[in-house]
Amino acid sequence: MSLRIARLGGRALCEDLGRPGHAHLGITGSGAADRASLRRANALVGNRPGAAGIEIVGTLEVWAEAGVMIALAGAQTRAATVLAAGERMSVPFPQRGLRTYLAVRGGLATARTLGSAATDTLSGLGPAPLRAGDVLAVGRDLGDLRTVGDGAGDGAGATDGAGDDTAGGTPLPGPLLMLSVHPGPRADWAEDLGVLFAGEYRVGEESDRVGTRLAGAPLARARAGDAGELPSEGLVRGSVQxxxxxxxxxxxxxxPVTGGYPVIAVLTGAAADALAQARPGQAVRFRRTGAW
Structure with a gap:
């Protein structure tokens, strides 16, 4: 079985849950930007949580060369639906949110690098970005098909859940996105860390899978600039530099796996997923979680 990319308006990548455990080689984990939504899409078609699917920013149309079961989660949501041979399905541009995840029962069968089919846009590891005309083989990365009935329909003829913010795994951002953070290892480099929690920021235009730049009230550093920067230290997903x-x-x-600027906070996993659905211009605020 296979799927053909009939039309593409934007960017589409092959993503699974990444390749953790290789930071000592200079290789980051990569994987889906919104992990909860990829897991949700896979659950709807009975795959393992980490089966490879398509991460879509923009619009996409797929054509089934044989009968397949497909589900969407994230910015667009749809309960598991069976496409007959020759049938097409379109993923429109979302009204809210940014990234949609398309899962097909069995997952995508594509080449793996260090055990993962994830496309890493910084290093270039993994499959190339998808293009119109690409044919994607379907594998057998299956879990329990009973998960298809997980509150969102159970097969062909199921209703479209696009209006349900919670059905897609990660709640979509409203007018203000609250981001929960743990203290970072260099929180003392901020002169007044309260500024981070008192102000409102906006997601910048120059944001991508590598990082999100924020615009708003700057934080003064507690250390003078002529003191130099830190030696490079390890970074994790959700690091606030x-x-x-x-x-x-x-x-x-x-x-990247290392950086020289101080990390003053680290997003929770759920907050990192939520930020992956934020468009440029989205208002965000930070809130403390854990011991500060």
């Missing part, structure tokens, strides 16, 4: 500009940068799925 404080560059000399004072405007926070939040690292995403394809972040």
């Amino acid at each position: 404080l560059p000399p500009s004072g405007l926070p940068v939040i690292f995403g799925a394809d972040h």
